Amino acid sequence: MKKGKSAVVLLSGGLDSTTVLAMAMNQGYECHALTFGYGQRHCSEIDAAKRIAQHHGVAEHLISTIDLSLWGGSALTDEIDVPKDGVVEGIPITYVPARNTIFLSHALGFAEAIGARDIFIGVNAVDYSGYPDCRSEFVQAFEQLANLATKAGVEGDRFTIHAPLLHMSKVEIIMQGTQLGVDYSMTQSCYDPDNAGRSCGKCDACRLRDAAFSEIENA
Amino acid sequence: MKKGKSAVVLLSGGLDSTTVLAMAMNQGYECHALTFGYGQRHCSEIDAAKRIAQHHGVAEHLISTIDLSLWGGSALTDEIDVPKDGVVEGIPITYVPARNTIFLSHALGFAEAIGARDIFIGVNAVDYSGYPDCRSEFVQAFEQLANLATKAGVEGDRFTIHAPLLHMSKVEIIMQGTQLGVDYSMTQSCYDPDNAGRSCGKCDACRLRDAAFSEIENA
Numbered sequence: 001m002k003k004g005k006s007a008v009v010l011l012s013g014g015l016d017s018t019t020v021l022a023m024a025m026n027q028g029y030e031c032h033a034l035t036f037g038y039g040q041r042h043c044s045e046i047d048a049a050k051r052i053a054q055h056h057g058v059a060e061h062l063i064s065t066i067d068l069s070l071w072g073g074s075a076l077t078d079e080i081d082v083p084k085d086g087v088v089e090g091i092p093i094t095y096v097p098a099r100n101t102i103f104l105s106h107a108l109g110f111a112e113a114i115g116a117r118d119i120f121i122g123v124n125a126v127d128y129s130g131y132p133d134c135r136s137e138f139v140q141a142f143e144q145l146a147n148l149a150t151k152a153g154v155e156g157d158r159f160t161i162h163a164p165l166l167h168m169s170k171v172e173i174i175m176q177g178t179q180l181g182v183d184y185s186m187t188q189s190c191y192d193p194d195n196a197g198r199s200c201g202k203c204d205a206c207r208l209r210d211a212a213f214s215e216i217e218n219a
Numbered sequence: 220m221k222k223g224k225s226a227v228v229l230l231s232g233g234l235d236s237t238t239v240l241a242m243a244m245n246q247g248y249e250c251h252a253l254t255f256g257y258g259q260r261h262c263s264e265i266d267a268a269k270r271i272a273q274h275h276g277v278a279e280h281l282i283s284t285i286d287l288s289l290w291g292g293s294a295l296t297d298e299i300d301v302p303k304d305g306v307v308e309g310i311p312i313t314y315v316p317a318r319n320t321i322f323l324s325h326a327l328g329f330a331e332a333i334g335a336r337d338i339f340i341g342v343n344a345v346d347y348s349g350y351p352d353c354r355s356e357f358v359q360a361f362e363q364l365a366n367l368a369t370k371a372g373v374e375g376d377r378f379t380i381h382a383p384l385l386h387m388s389k390v391e392i393i394m395q396g397t398q399l400g401v402d403y404s405m406t407q408s409c410y411d412p413d414n415a416g417r418s419c420g421k422c423d424a425c426r427l428r429d430a431a432f433s434e435i436e437n438a
Contacts, residue, residue, distance in 0.1 A: 066285050066325075073332030091370045098328035101368045105324040106285075109317035113292030132373045141367045145360040149320045151310045154351045 006030040006059065007118040007162075008111040010103055013048030014189045015209055016122035016165055019177035021056055023164050024120045026180050032114060033061040034107055038099070039069030039077050044197035048188035055186060064106055073097045075191070082192040084202035091130045092204060094191055100133035104142050108159065112150050117159050119146075124165045124173070139163045170212035184213075225249040225278065226337040226381075227330040229322055232268030233408045234428055235341035235384055238396035240275055242383050243339045245399050251333060252280040253326055257318070258288030258296050263416035267407035274405060283325055292316050294410070301411040303421035310349045311423060313410055319352035323361050327378065331369050336378050338365075343384045343392070358382045389431035403432075 007029035011017045024031050035049040046063060053061035072078035074096040083093060100123060107119045123134040132138065143161040147153035165173055174184065189209045190199035199206050226248035230236045243250050254268040265282060272280035291297035293315040302312060319342060326338045342353040351357065362380040366372035384392055393403065408428045409418035418425050 062289050064286060064289055067283060068328060070281050070283055071329045071332040073328075091373075095370055096328070097331035098324055098365075098369060101324040101364065102321075102328055105317055105320040109287060109292075109315070109321055110290045112316035113290040132370055133368045135367070138364070138367045141360075141364040145320065145357070145364050146317075148354070148357045148360050149352045150317060151314055151351055154310075 005118065006032060006114065006116040007120055008032050008034055008107045008114075008116050009058075009120040010107055010122065011035050011049050011053060011061070012122070013045035013050075013052060013187060014122070014205070015170075015177075015184060015187045016124055016173060017049075018052050018122075018182055018184075018187045019173050019180075020120050020122040020162075020164060021052065021058070022177055022180035022182045024118075024162070025056055025058075029118060029120075031056070031058045031120075032110065032116060033058045034103075034110055035061065035063050036103060036106070037063060037065045038096075038102075039067045044193050045188040047197065048186060052186050055183065062110065066102065066106070068096060068099065068102070071097075074099075082200075082203050084192075084200065087204050087207055089130075091132065094204065095131055098133070100131075100138070101142070104146075104161065108146050108150065111159065112152050117152065117157060118162060119159065120162045120164070122165050123163050124170075125167060126169050136163070136166055139166065170208055171215050174212055174216060224337065225251060225333065225335040226339055227251050227253055227326045227333075227335050228277075228339040229326055229341065230254050230268050230272060230280070231341070232264035232266070232271060232406060233341070233424070234389075234396075234403060234406045235343055235392060236268075237271050237341075237401055237403075237406045238392050238399075239339050239341040239381075239383060240271065240277070241396055241399035241401045243337075243381070244275055244277075248337060248339075250275070250277045251329065251335060252277045253322075253329055254280065254282050255322060255325070256282060256284045257315075257321075258286045263412050264407040266416065267405060271405050274402070281329065285321065285325070287315060287318065287321070290316075293318075301419075301422050303411075303419065306423045306426055308349075310351065313423065314350055317352070319350075319357070320361070323365075323380065327365050327369065330378065331371050336371065336376060337381060338378065339381045339383070341384050342382050343389075344386060345388050355382070355385055358385065389427055390434050393431055393435060
């Protein structure tokens with residue numbers, strides 16, 4: 001338990017980041033959640049993030065607006081259709097160039113400004129092996145950068161990037177979150193929900209999520 | 220000469236980044252300039268950046284709005300006075316937590332999306348030795364991260380972070396820029412200009428700039 005220590009938690013409003021928030025809270029961190037409006041088509045996840053942050057009793061929840069659709073290059077931010085024919089090998093078109101680098105760099109600025117030295121991110125290398133910025137090499141490289149880039153880091157007050165889901169399966173994540181009181185009906189995973197925020201059931205995020213819940217129900 | 224190759228150039232509208240833009244243009248890059256509105260108090264530098272980008276004939280100039288004043292922690296983004304009593308030792312209060320990490324991460328996303336693999340930044344370790352994210356260790360760590368974080372990087376189409384001013388003095392930078400046709404009257408260095416965009420003449424940025432011009436005039 002690290003009572004009184006504060007952490008910045010990247011919270012998208014999805015299944016993974018909500019579980020990470022519950023894990024950080026359970027470890028005794030005072031959590032400062034950070035959510036991005038980044039020009040994504042699935043912006044109902046921001047509303048989900050607000051409800052989740054409140055439900056879990058975070059110390060603070062900031063919504064940072066950045067516009068990654070300025071340059072596009074992804075089905076999540078551009079006028080490219082989100083694939084719905086099933087999960088394929090390789091890096092999918094839903095990859096957003098440098099997204100996790102951008103998210104972590106903002107989290108780093110936030111953390112340094114408020115005196116937090118722990119940053120939590122819900123990246124997961126098992127189900128989304130296609131995303132380069134969901135791998136442990138990436139997380140390690142960012143932590144190294146963070147400690148060279150900042151006043152706190154060079155003064156020896158080091159940052160730690162926590163990615164507790166890195167090697168967990170979707171099923172393990174949901175079972176862990178359920179133990180910690182996560183209400184997954186509040187989370188939003190879909191890449192392409194309708195205007196009412198209803199999931200499409202066909203994109204990769206929906207397929208992986210639904211498969212995991214089916215597996216748990218049928219176990 | 221790298222004719223036809225495109226590059227992303229971080230352009231603040233100040234003396235250093237304008238010189239870097241001129242250097243990248245001179246090396247034959249098709250330049251895509253990227254400027255941030257980040258809640259800084261010296262936002263007249265954005266107008267300067269627009270004029271400079273046009274003057275140098277960039278292929279494209281994007282203004283990205285991000286809000287680093289959400290969490291403050293710096294005299295440039297917060298209600299803290301900009302020091303005007305002269306340059307002191309150590310990391311100054313004008314340090315913005317993780318700013319160059321944030322700028323480079325957005326530049327990386329932009330570059331990957333448009334197929335550019337070269338990113339230019341005007342960091343300088345000589346005059347601003349106090350800023351941790353203006354050192355060569357930082358630039359190297361970011362380049363390493365960039366090649367782990369991106370689809371292009373992991374596929375072997377590597378990114379290069381160019382920081383050509385890293386070890387140049389302010390006088391050397393101005394002499395180099397002047398040779399390349401930079402009009403320094405277009406640039407804006409002041410951290411705390413008045414509403415009309417006039418420099419204060421007393422902040423660190425003004426002092427370092429004015430001292431360099433005096434040295435050149437008196438040489």
